[in-house]
Amino acid sequence: MTERSREVLGSLFAEADEKTVDRLLEEVDQSDYSLDDWAEALEVFEAWLVEQRVDSRPLSNMMGYVHCCTLTNAPGISLPSLKVIVSQALTTFGFEVVSESQL
Numbered sequence: 061m062t063e064r065s066r067e068v069l070g071s072l073f074a075e076a077d078e079k080t081v082d083r084l085l086e087e088v089d090q091s092d093y094s095l096d097d098w099a100e101a102l103e104v105f106e107a108w109l110v111e112q113r114v115d116s117r118p119l120s121n122m123m124g125y126v127h128c129c130t131l132t133n134a135p136g137i138s139l140p141s142l143k144v145i146v147s148q149a150l151t152t153f154g155f156e157v158v159s160e161s162q163l
Contacts, residue, residue: 065099068106076119084123091130093142100143101126108150125155 073081088095105122129145 061096061099062103065096065103068103069099072102072106072117072119072122075117080120080123083120087123087127091127092133092139093130097142098126101129101146104143104147105150105155108147108155121155125149 076084084098085095088098091098093101102122105126106117109117126142126146129142129149132145133139
């Protein structure tokens with residue numbers, strides 16, 4: 061894990077409650093990717109949010125987005141880089157969080 065990935069995870073975890081952190085660890089365990097892969101993907105996500113000038117860091121929604129990206133793998137092929145998948149998805153589809161007040 062890169063130093064920057066550690067910083068990003070630390071920052072996101074500092075703002076998250078214990079339940080969200082536990083959920084992230086469960087998501088990692090259930091995916092084909094390691095915690096390092098998820099950390100790098102969240103680092104890419106963080107950079108994209110900064111580039112888009114988005115101030116909020118909705119970790120739960122970010123985790124859901126990364127989780128969906130983990131499901132794009134075809135069985136039987138080598139595992140593509142999760143951070144590349146997330147980067148391409150953000151570039152192609154973007155990311156919009158609908159808050160409860162908007163529902």
